[in-house]
Amino acid sequence: xxxxxxxxxxxxxxxxxxxxxxxxxxxxxxxxxxxxxxxxxxxxxxxxxxxxxxxxxxxxxxxxxxxxxxxxxxxxxxxxxxxxxxxxxxxxxxxxxxxxxxxxxxxxxxxxxxxxxxxxxxxxxxxxxxxxxxxxxxxxxxxxxxxxxxxxxxxxxxxxxxxxxxxxxxxxxxxxxxxxxxxxxxxxxxxxxxxxxxxxxxxxxxxxxxxxxxxxxxxxxxxxxxxxxxxxxxxxxxxxxxxxxxxxxxxxxxxxxxxxxxxxxxxxxxxxxxxxxxxxxxxxxxxxxxxxxxxxxxxxxxxxxxxxxxxxxxxxxxxxxxxxxxxxxxxxxxxxxxxxxxxxxxxxxxxxxxxxxxxxxxxxxxxxxxxxxxxxxxxxxxxxxxxxxxxxxxxxxxxxxxxxxxxxxxxxxxxxxxxxxxxxxxxxxxxxxxxxxxxxxxxxxxxxxxxxxxxxxxxxxxxxxxxxxxxxxxxxxxxxxxxxxxxxxxxxxxxxxxxxxxxxxxxxxxxxxxxxxxxxxxxxxxxxxxxxxxxxxxxxxxxxxxxxxxxxxxxxxxxxxxxxxxxxxxxxxxxxxxxxxxxxxxxxxxxxxxxxxxxxxxxxxxxxxxxxxxxxxxxxxxxxxxxxxxxxxxxxxxxxxxxxxxxxxxxxxxxxxxxxxxxxxxxxxxxxxxxxxxxxxxxxxxxxxxxxxxxxxxxxxxxxxxxxxxxxxxxxxxxxxxxxxxxxxxxxx
Numbered sequence: 001x002x003x004x005x006x007x008x009x010x011x012x013x014x015x016x017x018x019x020x021x022x023x024x025x026x027x028x029x030x031x032x033x034x035x036x037x038x039x040x041x042x043x044x045x046x047x048x049x050x051x052x053x054x055x056x057x058x059x060x061x062x063x064x065x066x067x068x069x070x071x072x073x074x075x076x077x078x079x080x081x082x083x084x085x086x087x088x089x090x091x092x093x094x095x096x097x098x099x100x101x102x103x104x105x106x107x108x109x110x111x112x113x114x115x116x117x118x119x120x121x122x123x124x125x126x127x128x129x130x131x132x133x134x135x136x137x138x139x140x141x142x143x144x145x146x147x148x149x150x151x152x153x154x155x156x157x158x159x160x161x162x163x164x165x166x167x168x169x170x171x172x173x174x175x176x177x178x179x180x181x182x183x184x185x186x187x188x189x190x191x192x193x194x195x196x197x198x199x200x201x202x203x204x205x206x207x208x209x210x211x212x213x214x215x216x217x218x219x220x221x222x223x224x225x226x227x228x229x230x231x232x233x234x235x236x237x238x239x240x241x242x243x244x245x246x247x248x249x250x251x252x253x254x255x256x257x258x259x260x261x262x263x264x265x266x267x268x269x270x271x272x273x274x275x276x277x278x279x280x281x282x283x284x285x286x287x288x289x290x291x292x293x294x295x296x297x298x299x300x301x302x303x304x305x306x307x308x309x310x311x312x313x314x315x316x317x318x319x320x321x322x323x324x325x326x327x328x329x330x331x332x333x334x335x336x337x338x339x340x341x342x343x344x345x346x347x348x349x350x351x352x353x354x355x356x357x358x359x360x361x362x363x364x365x366x367x368x369x370x371x372x373x374x375x376x377x378x379x380x381x382x383x384x385x386x387x388x389x390x391x392x393x394x395x396x397x398x399x400x401x402x403x404x405x406x407x408x409x410x411x412x413x414x415x416x417x418x419x420x421x422x423x424x425x426x427x428x429x430x431x432x433x434x435x436x437x438x439x440x441x442x443x444x445x446x447x448x449x450x451x452x453x454x455x456x457x458x459x460x461x462x463x464x465x466x467x468x469x470x471x472x473x474x475x476x477x478x479x480x481x482x483x484x485x486x487x488x489x490x491x492x493x494x495x496x497x498x499x500x501x502x503x504x505x506x507x508x509x510x511x512x513x514x515x516x517x518x519x520x521x522x523x524x525x526x527x528x529x530x531x532x533x534x535x536x537x538x539x540x541x542x543x544x545x546x547x548x549x550x551x552x553x554x555x556x557x558x559x560x561x562x563x564x565x566x567x568x569x570x571x572x573x574x575x576x577x578x579x580x581x582x583x584x585x586x587x588x589x590x591x592x593x594x595x596x597x598x599x600x601x602x603x604x605x606x607x608x609x610x611x612x613x614x615x616x617x618x619x620x621x622x623x624x625x626x627x628x629x630x631x632x633x634x635x636x637x638x639x640x641x642x643x644x645x646x647x648x649x650x651x652x653x654x655x656x657x658x659x660x661x662x663x664x665x666x667x668x669x670x671x672x673x674x675x676x677x678x679x680x681x682x683x684x685x686x687x688x689x690x691x692x693x694x695x696x697x698x699x700x701x702x703x704x705x706x707x708x709x710x711x712x713x714x715x716x717x718x719x720x721x722x723x724x725x726x727x728x729x730x731x732x733x
Contacts, residue, residue: 019073074705082157084693085147086110087125089163091138092639094192096164096284099645101668102192103162110160113676120157120678120693123147127163129636137168137638157678158186158659158685158693165191165646168638170653185694186659186685190673193645194666198227200236200279201287201641205257212299216261219292223254223276226644230255237277243270243629244620252276264296268553271629273589273618284643291618291631300328301550302367304359307333308375308406316526317373320542330359330367334380360385368550369398374523376406377413387417393515394421398549403483404523405432423490423510424519426483430499436478437497439506439522439536445493447576447604449555450509450544454537476536477528482506483521491557491576496522509548516549560584562621562630569613569630571621573598573606581623586610589617589632596621660686 026034088107094100107124114122125147127140140163148156203222211217223236234254241247242262252258262272275289301324305317310333321329332354360381364370370389377386393399401422407413408431414422440458445451458475482496482504490510498504510517528538548555559574571584582598598606613619613632621628634640647661654661665672675690685692 020070070708072706072708080152080155081119081121082155082693082696083121083123083151084114084157085125085144085151085159086122087127087140087144087147087159087161087163089127089138089140089161091127091129091166092634092636093138093164093166093643096286096643098666098668099164099192102664102666102671105668105671106162106190106192106664106673109671109673110676113673117676117678117693119695129639137636137641138163138166139169140167141169141171154696156185157696158188160188160190160691161650162190162192162664163650164193164644165189165648165650166639166642166644167649170649184657185681185696186679186692187650187654187657188659188674188686188691189647189650189654189661191645191647191650191661191663194663196228196646196648197283197644198225198229198279199282199284199287199642199644200225200254200276201643202238202274202276202290203641204274204290204292207292208294210295210297211264213264213267213296214299215264217264217294219260219262219272219274220257221252221260221274221290222257223252225254225279226642227282236279239275239277241273241275241618244618244627247275262294264294267296267298267551269629270294270296271618271631273631283645286616287640287643289617291616291633293631298326298368298550301326301369302328303330303369303371303546304367305329305331305371305373306375307331307373309334316529316538316542317371320539321546324543332359334375354380356381356385360388364388364392365395365397367392367397369400369546371400371402371546372413373402374404374406375401375413377411377416383416386413390417390421393517394513396514398516398518398546398551400518400520400545400549402520402523402525404481407483407521408432421510421512421515421517422519423488423508423517424485424505424521425487426521427486431483431486432481433484433497433499433504434481435497435499436480437482438475438478439494439496442492442495444491444576445507447578448491448493448509448557449559449574449603450548451493451507451541452603454540456534456536475534477531477533479522479524479527481522481524485521490517507545509545516551518545518549520545558626560621560623560626560628562619562628564613564619564630564632567612567614567632567635569596569610569619569621569632571596571598571608571610571628573608573623573626574604575606576604578604580606582606584608584621584623587620587622588613589615589619658683658685660691662691 088103111122114120125143127138127143140161201224205220205222207219208217225234235251236254237249238252239247239249272292278285278288303321318331321327408426408428414425441451456476484498484504488505488508490508492505492508494507495503496506506521508519525538528536544555557576561572563570584596584598586594586596596608596610598608601607616632616634619630619632651661662674677690677692678695679685679692681694681696685694
């Protein structure tokens, strides 16, 4: 057991320590028994005032001191090098202004100063920028905790953080720097600025991801001024730019939430860029803008399906349209036309009367699509109602007509006002073809989004490989009846044999003024749903036709799409024109322009990639006629939410640890780095113009030597002398 010790640290080299220890020569019970006997003898001597009692006391003391086995322990210690951590912030907010250059200059100065401190090793810890899409802001103390775990206990001398002060994981309690039971090591925050800064930011408090076409979308935004001296009641100018349109401006009060309404005019994504006017003297305008994407959707798609007679295909239509929750289906089947009479009572034949006036005059404009499935006009609809259907299409509606034998002959639909908007004409003579055939896509059909890449796509002419995916069935199942058109215009996507060695249009799409028409010259697509000879993509084809007629953006023949992913602008262009230009113009958010070459892809797709698209805001892509917009969002929104350099977040942590916060200035050439010193552990580690690292005294014992304090011959000589003195003193009395 050590009774006393002394330690003299040496910065690098050997240190010595001396301590006194005891190793009893007899068991403790024996020593205690002898001690009791000696005390009794001395007590009797003092009671009788016997001569020599004092000398006996001294003799007993020397004897018991020797029996206790005192010895001197000499230990040789080697001082261990101590580590200081230099935490270097490399997150997104450090790219503002010259912060990175200031941090680099301060790093070089601190490393030089640390090299002059004996026994101190300076280790650099980099706080990296967040992985794109992960968010989280600056996780400085998480990086510090990982670095501390690699340092042995008691060897951490301090932490110096070079940062802008925007740290998002500041602990509420003192950081666990320092060995257990010892005070925390000093934490110093060196801020890459000359003082507290000001910043203005624009926050989107709420924005709907979807909005109904024809209605208004409401955004809730707020402009905030951050800094040491915000001005109450200040105003800012807010600019709104939607899909490249001319910007709209309005005055808003700073710090007060604002509601902004925007009309939603078209289906698909709508990008809205909001920008606030800058604050005089603010550090950056990077967070003065925000981009919101709102997808325009239809409230409910209303479809009117009229079947001319009960047939196999109407079940297919009902199943398809009923499965779509966004579609309201109104379906009527003509059980008996007016020109046909039989003995079936009306109350047993009809469920409800066919409301021709209500559907085709009063409420026709409430529908988005009208489907005439095998409809034979035999006085069912007056010509005025058929004219209403034609006007409905010209005004922006959609019409799908599936034609069978009822389409030919006098008085058919092609001889009514509907004939003016239909893209095909079928003559009465030779217009019906009845034979086994396989529907096949045309060259245009392989590029058109309605029929491109359909499952089980038949092979290209003259090729044994399937046109669809590898390993797919080499074609669709057969049909057995079709109409042969003698005239057609529009877009022919599928064709069939004409019975004379040629081909005839089978599926034709056409644009009529603001509306659209599709004609399927066969009433046997239902065979695919039955799996005849492998079947075919009946449900997918009909779904695409119906949604193309209702102007689904993804099914447009000419498309320009753009998106930003991980700092890259990806452009996709679809065109049914094989000679379409391969170069598009890209306009960055700052207004700069550059050309981008597109490369051929599958099914009429052209693709391009712009490598550097990191500037936040709206990117515009155009080929001269079509435009596409993409929003570049920051990789870590939390990182740019507040761009000020500030000491308010780290000052409490530094104060609890005995450290300090200091400002490095705004000029990388004249960085104001505090002097670096060594201090005693637990002492205040900062002063005017300097910061300190704590010397913890970490060491390792390299050797020990034990020397007895009372050699036996010395003890024997002293005992003999004391006994002689006691005998002589006793003899005189």
